[in-house]
Amino acid sequence: MNNFEFYNPTKLIFGKGQIQKLEEHLPQKAKILLIYGGGSIKKNGVYYAVKENLSKHSFVEFSGIEPNPQYDTLMKAVSVIKSEKIDFVLAIGGGSVIDGTKFIVAAANFEGDAWDILEKRAPIKSAIPFGTILTLPATGSEMNSFAVISKGNEKLAFGHPLVYPKFSILDPEITFSLSNRQLGNGLVDAFVHTIEQYLTNNINTPIQDRFAEGILLTLIAESDKVMKQENDYDSRANLMLSATMALNGLIGIGVNQDWATHMIGHELTALYGIDHARSLAVILPSLLRIQKDTKKDKLLQFASRVWNFSSTDSDTMIESAIQMTEAFFENLGVPTKLRFYKISKQDFPKIISAVRKHIPVNLGENQDIDEAKLLQILEAAY
Numbered sequence: 001m002n003n004f005e006f007y008n009p010t011k012l013i014f015g016k017g018q019i020q021k022l023e024e025h026l027p028q029k030a031k032i033l034l035i036y037g038g039g040s041i042k043k044n045g046v047y048y049a050v051k052e053n054l055s056k057h058s059f060v061e062f063s064g065i066e067p068n069p070q071y072d073t074l075m076k077a078v079s080v081i082k083s084e085k086i087d088f089v090l091a092i093g094g095g096s097v098i099d100g101t102k103f104i105v106a107a108a109n110f111e112g113d114a115w116d117i118l119e120k121r122a123p124i125k126s127a128i129p130f131g132t133i134l135t136l137p138a139t140g141s142e143m144n145s146f147a148v149i150s151k152g153n154e155k156l157a158f159g160h161p162l163v164y165p166k167f168s169i170l171d172p173e174i175t176f177s178l179s180n181r182q183l184g185n186g187l188v189d190a191f192v193h194t195i196e197q198y199l200t201n202n203i204n205t206p207i208q209d210r211f212a213e214g215i216l217l218t219l220i221a222e223s224d225k226v227m228k229q230e231n232d233y234d235s236r237a238n239l240m241l242s243a244t245m246a247l248n249g250l251i252g253i254g255v256n257q258d259w260a261t262h263m264i265g266h267e268l269t270a271l272y273g274i275d276h277a278r279s280l281a282v283i284l285p286s287l288l289r290i291q292k293d294t295k296k297d298k299l300l301q302f303a304s305r306v307w308n309f310s311s312t313d314s315d316t317m318i319e320s321a322i323q324m325t326e327a328f329f330e331n332l333g334v335p336t337k338l339r340f341y342k343i344s345k346q347d348f349p350k351i352i353s354a355v356r357k358h359i360p361v362n363l364g365e366n367q368d369i370d371e372a373k374l375l376q377i378l379e380a381a382y
């Protein structure tokens with residue numbers, strides 16, 4: 001096992017009706033900025049529930065954070081923080097609103113060009129504290145310190161301990177208003193987050209493996225009920241907890257991590273506007289095929305423990321596990337081939353140079369995914 005330090009200060013407040021506890025978790029006398037997206041919280045009533053539970057605080061609002069949050073919009077919120085002398089921010093939304101908020105609270109206290117936080121990894125020294133009310137189980141942003149921000153065709157990430165949420169309220173009933181597209185995306189994103197930390201090389205980490213397999217098995221087991229849209233509380237609660245646990249740092253302790261699928265996927269989103277999870281569903285299966293030798297031990301374990309598949313032939317085991325993963329994604333309505341998005345093969349060099357521009361080193365847990373392998377992965381994904 002690798003050495004590690006594990007730190008996660010976000011308080012989780014989980015369950016039905018927990019929004020009623022909102023005010024207990026806010027600093028007294030703080031002036032609050034509510035940040036949200038395109039209005040789903042007004043349609044499903046979350047906005048009004050939040051307002052009812054904010055009677056002791058003065059607050060202002062900033063709405064219109066887009067999916068794949070845009071730098072220019074976020075900088076407008078930074079101006080509001082400064083002009084309104086905001087002490088605490090409350091993000092209400094999915095990964096985009098929460099990621100956007102992380103950037104806003106860091107940029108508000110940053111001297112200089114805030115884009116440098118992303119492009120030059122300029123260190124941040126302080127951030128306005130914030131909490132979240134999660135509306136879409138997928139990214140884990142509600143309990144981690146990462147954010148992914150877009151500007152034109154650039155989609156860049158940053159992370160810093162100062163942007164862990166102080167608390168996150170997770171009420172599974174809030175997910176009842178999600179569309180099948182967003183539910184499918186959420187299941188796939190959480191699944192791939194788990195795989196990026198689990199399907200790497202085997203360095204004898206049985207506890208982390210069992211944590212990861214528990215998440216994968218839960219996502220698979222709950223997916224039918226989640227997608228049937230029967231507003232089944234328990235399946236939504238299990239999905240919500242799985243997605244949070246998939247990317248709050250726990251399953252990644254002491255293991256080697258991959259993240260190449262995400263790095264390639266981010267460029268597909270930046271260049272073609274493909275939903276985050278959908279970009280991953282296209283890349284992951286082909287990446288596993290190309291990397292099957294270095295990931296062999298874990299792929300065999302994945303085939304047997306997660307897909308309950310057995311064969312005496314290891315190639316059959318591995319290929320079957322990848323095909324079952326593809327079928328799982330497809331059944332969620334999430335395509336697994338690049339050609340579905342009508343991207344021309346002639347675009348592959350452009351995609352590869354965008355990946356290399358943003359991450360100028362080889363990708364993967366063994367840093368062995370170079371330009372030639374990127375091309376192989378894209379071709380196998382077509």
Ligand code: NZQ
Binds near residue numbers: 039
């Ligand atoms: O904007 P509103 O009106 O709220 O609508 C949103 C949005 O259109 C809607 N929605 C959210 N909750 C809803 C709802 N609709 C009905 N009922 C609800 N309860 O769903 C749409 C998509 O929302 P978005 O926040 O964009 O989705 P998601 O949570 O999948 O976040 C994706 C973003 O997170 C980043 C992605 O790159 C992408 O920008 N990621 C962040 C990570 C992190 N911070 O650790 C890791 C991930 O790998 C990912 O990169």
Ligand code: ZN
Binds near residue numbers: 189276
């Ligand atoms: Zn993701």
